[in-house]
Amino acid sequence: MTSPSELAAGLRAHAQGLYSGEAAAELLIAQSWLHRPDFTSRFITVHPGIPDGQPIAVVDWAAAVTALGTSLPSSGGERRMLKLTASLADGIPVDLQDTLTGIDDRNIRLLITAVLHATGRPQSLPKASGQGMTAIVPRDCPST
Numbered sequence: 001m002t003s004p005s006e007l008a009a010g011l012r013a014h015a016q017g018l019y020s021g022e023a024a025a026e027l028l029i030a031q032s033w034l035h036r037p038d039f040t041s042r043f044i045t046v047h048p049g050i051p052d053g054q055p056i057a058v059v060d061w062a063a064a065v066t067a068l069g070t071s072l073p074s075s076g077g078e079r080r081m082l083k084l085t086a087s088l089a090d091g092i093p094v095d096l097q098d099t100l101t102g103i104d105d106r107n108i109r110l111l112i113t114a115v116l117h118a119t120g121r122p123q124s125l126p127k128a129s130g131q132g133m134t135a136i137v138p139r140d141c142p143s144t
Contacts, residue, residue, distance in 0.1 A: 002046055002057075004034040010046055010057030015089075021116040024089030030060070030110050031081055034084040038072065039064065081107055088118055 002010075008029045015021030033039045043064040049056045062074065065086045068079050081101045087094040103111065 002040070002044075004029055004040075006055070007034045007040060007044060007046070007057050010055045011059070013049055013054050015055035019120050020088050020118040023118040024085050026117070027081070027085045027088065027114045029109055031078065031085070033078075033082065042067070042072075059086075059089065061090040061092055065092055076102060077104060077107060083109075084111060085114075088114060 006027075011024070011025040011028060015025040028034070038122060043060045045058050045060070046055050047058065048054075067085055068074055074082065080103055083092070083094045083099050086092040
């Protein structure tokens with residue numbers, strides 16, 4: 001069995017140089033999926049890398065998303081984040097209206113960071129103020 005840290009290194013090696021792949025790898029690493037044998041044993045394959053033999057880890061995103069809600073148990077938040085990650089990684093369509101609803105502050109920040117990276121503009125986000133994410137809301141948006 002491959003450890004979560006080895007899987008993380010393999011995911012990073014596989015995605016290296018591809019902004020959306022790197023963003024998706026980091027998003028997956030930040031979640032609990034690499035610590036779940038029911039996910040890693042079924043949906044991640046480790047291969048020797050070329051040319052140096054450093055292992056690379058490849059996710060079968062379509063199979064993982066298909067298994068959500070049937071043979072892959074998950075909470076609503078886990079399901080949403082895996083769908084968003086699969087969309088970044090492999091272009092799997094996701095219903096943003098349904099998927100973005102109910103994501104907690106931690107996952108919103110992870111997702112925003114991943115989207116910035118995927119666009120080729122990796123940046124650090126401003127620290128959350130006592131009022132949540134207001135630091136990144138445009139001025140013309142009404143506050144809630």
